[in-house]
Amino acid sequence: MNQVIIRNISRKYGDTTALQAVGFSVPPGELFGLIGPDGAGKTTLFRILTTLLLPDSGSATVCGFDIIRDWKEIRTRVGYMPGRFSLYQDLSMEENLLFFATVFNTRVEENYDLIRDIYVQIEPFRKRRAGKLSGGMKQKLALCCALIHRPEVLFLDEPTTGVDPVSRVEFWDMLRRLKQQGITILVSTPYMDEASRCDRIALMRSGHCLSIDTPGAICRSFGKPLYAVRSGRMYALLKELRTYKETFSCYAFGDSHHLTLNPGGADDVGALQTWLRDKGYTDVSIEPIAPGIEDCFMESGDRNV
Amino acid sequence: MSVIETDKLSKRFGSFTAVDRISFRVEKGEIFGFLGANGAGKTTAMRMLCGLSVPTSGQARVAGYDVYREQEQIKKHIGYMSQRFSLYGDLTVGENIRLFGGIYGLPKKQLAGRTDELLRTLGMENERNTFVSDLPLGWKQKLAFSVAIIHEPEIVFLDEPTGGVDPVTRRRFWELIYRASERGITAFVTTHYMDEAEYCNRVSIMVDGRIEALDKPAALKDTFQAGNMNEVFRALARKAVRNE
Numbered sequence: 363m364n365q366v367i368i369r370n371i372s373r374k375y376g377d378t379t380a381l382q383a384v385g386f387s388v389p390p391g392e393l394f395g396l397i398g399p400d401g402a403g404k405t406t407l408f409r410i411l412t413t414l415l416l417p418d419s420g421s422a423t424v425c426g427f428d429i430i431r432d433w434k435e436i437r438t439r440v441g442y443m444p445g446r447f448s449l450y451q452d453l454s455m456e457e458n459l460l461f462f463a464t465v466f467n468t469r470v471e472e473n474y475d476l477i478r479d480i481y482v483q484i485e486p487f488r489k490r491r492a493g494k495l496s497g498g499m500k501q502k503l504a505l506c507c508a509l510i511h512r513p514e515v516l517f518l519d520e521p522t523t524g525v526d527p528v529s530r531v532e533f534w535d536m537l538r539r540l541k542q543q544g545i546t547i548l549v550s551t552p553y554m555d556e557a558s559r560c561d562r563i564a565l566m567r568s569g570h571c572l573s574i575d576t577p578g579a580i581c582r583s584f585g586k587p588l589y590a591v592r593s594g595r596m597y598a599l600l601k602e603l604r605t606y607k608e609t610f611s612c613y614a615f616g617d618s619h620h621l622t623l624n625p626g627g628a629d630d631v632g633a634l635q636t637w638l639r640d641k642g643y644t645d646v647s648i649e650p651i652a653p654g655i656e657d658c659f660m661e662s663g664d665r666n667v
Numbered sequence: 668m669s670v671i672e673t674d675k676l677s678k679r680f681g682s683f684t685a686v687d688r689i690s691f692r693v694e695k696g697e698i699f700g701f702l703g704a705n706g707a708g709k710t711t712a713m714r715m716l717c718g719l720s721v722p723t724s725g726q727a728r729v730a731g732y733d734v735y736r737e738q739e740q741i742k743k744h745i746g747y748m749s750q751r752f753s754l755y756g757d758l759t760v761g762e763n764i765r766l767f768g769g770i771y772g773l774p775k776k777q778l779a780g781r782t783d784e785l786l787r788t789l790g791m792e793n794e795r796n797t798f799v800s801d802l803p804l805g806w807k808q809k810l811a812f813s814v815a816i817i818h819e820p821e822i823v824f825l826d827e828p829t830g831g832v833d834p835v836t837r838r839r840f841w842e843l844i845y846r847a848s849e850r851g852i853t854a855f856v857t858t859h860y861m862d863e864a865e866y867c868n869r870v871s872i873m874v875d876g877r878i879e880a881l882d883k884p885a886a887l888k889d890t891f892q893a894g895n896m897n898e899v900f901r902a903l904a905r906k907a908v909r910n911e
Contacts, residue, residue, distance in 0.1 A: 399831060400831040525859065527861055554834060613835075613838055617865045
């Protein structure tokens, strides 16, 4: 049975649509990612699934319980780490952990094996007040508190936002290990490169799900040739490429520009090469590449939704 | 011409050395990437360069002014924008421009003209009386950046300006940085997106309070035999011994 089932959920704040007919299911033990920028609706969806907010329409179950009728049941079975640090700043690290264990009617010792890997990294600071911890330590403590009652489903709202690339990789390694313990994990992130760490993802923008699938399948569905274009003068090249009549889209992607050509056109790289040479770009390289999630996100659907 | 020059600039808090003798120069109009892991000392270094924190030792001049004695002058000659703090959501677009223009010391007369010009270039003439909280994120960002450089500063400090922003808006934002740089405004940028490090003329990477690498992205990739800046960053940041 699916641990999370979402059917057609919509939610507005005044005139602003936060979620529009969102639906998907997450089977037990899956690491599911909600990928999208600020304003995509990720937090609203998490707040609805954790019974902190009511949807305007649609329904959902978590661990088989209805999010409206059975909210008390759900709250004992899920762990939730909000995007904003929400522990008690004036309690020490170990007091926070003890508090959450007590609230959930358990003891720290009972589920210590689940958090051991994470807790040992911050344990030297266990007497320090939570408000005085560094960002990385706060994050690890919050994760421990969300896990201490051994939840069936874990909701993590943007745990890696503002975190440097090395620590982000470590955090995802940690999630992999939790997944191996059988916990179903829903995690949101604005970093498109993290999509590949998930079993399946929902790409979200402005309250809409653009696609739901494995990262690999989404990348394969890109549906047209993609080229990486490089030269010595990258910014000038970007502006030039946008004026080329066969250009469909062109975006800067770090050390190259990613380019697609008009559908139904000749798809003629040689012609582009010649055109650029005539414009004075003699050092251009154009090579076909496999699209990534960020390419798919930028090409998908109506950009204005 | 250098707009930032530091020589063994350091900041200690008690026995903890947050910034450890960093020496570097940033040239006029340069887009300078200031990278490092969380806790490496970026924020402390940036606070000193913005005239918000007095160094413990070493020297630094920003826009020609001394970081010990001329902090108020520094603040007048720089702009600052971050993802967390940029504009007031409960003021209108026009009010935000007037507020920041006033804070940056633009004379009233000049400010009116500058406001019109700014709204025109941004294509936001119809939004003058819109609350900033009601603007789409991409517009907010454009506006925040334009307000940060409304007084034509020598340098604009951008602290993770693109965090959480959608991929298309993120790229448009970098075009604003390029345009400002073409006008001679130096951009000093921190980011956790390693593709953005590629857009910088030069990049420095801090590890445990020190600058461990500083060069053009292509040269850094050569030095570290890395395929991209992400690998360069990881090769360096892994050496860190201090726990933030």
